[in-house]
Amino acid sequence: DAKTTQPPSMDCAEGRAANLPCNHSTISGNEYVYWYRQIHSQGPQYIIHGLKNNETNEMASLIITEDRKSSTLILPHATLRDTAVYYCIVRADTTLYGNKLVFGAGTILRVKS
């Protein structure tokens, strides 16, 4: 699976949009971009994933560049409860016995009031 690069930490004001970047320049054609987050002392929580089109769900939006070498996770209105470590992971398509999720260092997002 392709490697990802994320900034180690970011701050965001409460109520503002949080934009978390991720570089995955070696991504291959069948690899998806996944985002998970981990709030302190809890298991990771799935946020969103995409292949090449932008995606949106109730939690966030995922913007993938046309060349797919980078992406941005957008939390439209960050709250204090969004403070967490955010992981960007690239993985090939999941099948019945699909590939594993390998976590990097992630980005610590601190939402401040």
Next chain:
Amino acid sequence: GAVVSQHPSWVICKSGTSVKIECRSLDFQATTMFWYRQFPKQSLMLMATSNEGSKATYEQGVEKDKFLINHASLTLSTLTVTSAHPEDSSFYICSARGLAGGAYEQYFGPGTRLTVT
């Protein structure tokens, strides 16, 4: 939907004893389960992958005789830390992949905090 539970949520044991951690997929069948370990201020490290009814595949550097994994059914996997030592103290997180909500995805349990004294 797609809930994964772990039991216990925390455990303290004495050095040299064994500890079993259970991981259950509550509302879907998990064809594959994963076990991760996380030390303070570090990321999750994958320990092993197991498919139902098959032997687990361990990542490099993980001792299979020390970390026994059993995936006996499509909803239950167990991790047994044998002859635990203080350096095994960590946050253990299981993850289950299966068909939930119309797609195959991977969901995580809440984690188990193990402290070995």
